[in-house]
Amino acid sequence: MLYVLALSTMDAETAIIKMITNGARGYVLKDAEPEELKRAFDEVISKGYFYNDLVTRKVMQSLNSLSANSDISSFVKLTEREMEFLKYTCTEKTYNEIAAEMFVSPRTIDGYRNALCEKLQLKSRTGLALYAIKNGIVKI
Numbered sequence: 509m510l511y512v513l514a515l516s517t518m519d520a521e522t523a524i525i526k527m528i529t530n531g532a533r534g535y536v537l538k539d540a541e542p543e544e545l546k547r548a549f550d551e552v553i554s555k556g557y558f559y560n561d562l563v564t565r566k567v568m569q570s571l572n573s574l575s576a577n578s579d580i581s582s583f584v585k586l587t588e589r590e591m592e593f594l595k596y597t598c599t600e601k602t603y604n605e606i607a608a609e610m611f612v613s614p615r616t617i618d619g620y621r622n623a624l625c626e627k628l629q630l631k632s633r634t635g636l637a638l639y640a641i642k643n644g645i646v647k648i
Contacts, residue, residue, distance in 0.1 A: 513548055526629060534559065535562075537562065596610070597637050603621070621636070
């Protein structure tokens with residue numbers, strides 16, 4: 509089995525959460541002491557994960573920032589309409605054609621695109637299409 513241990517200079521909550529949600533089994537800052545890096549390797553090999561105090565604190569901050577009424581799975585969960593839009597994004601249809609297919613206005617399509625890009629931290633239609641393929645929303 510292949511495990512990924514992220515080594516980064518970024519200690520921002522979003523960077524850490526993105527790495528963890530994309531499959532990293534641990535996250536270590538580049539300025540970590542050699543002992544911590546060795547411990548990270550050892551724990552990923554033995555336990556399958558390594559989360560130091562920084563990662564634990566950032567994940568807890570992220571979870572605490574979710575509203576009390578929201579489901580934790582909504583942190584990365586997509587709505588049916590967003591899933592439908594992602595499927596159309598992988599076609600050659602223009603946004604106006606997608607709007608017609610989905611029976612919504614082009615401005616609504618812009619809203620779907622912008623919301624998905626923000627939610628998934630992507631920048632373009634290509635990024636959305638790659639996300640859809642990578643996550644099995646669209647089969648090739």
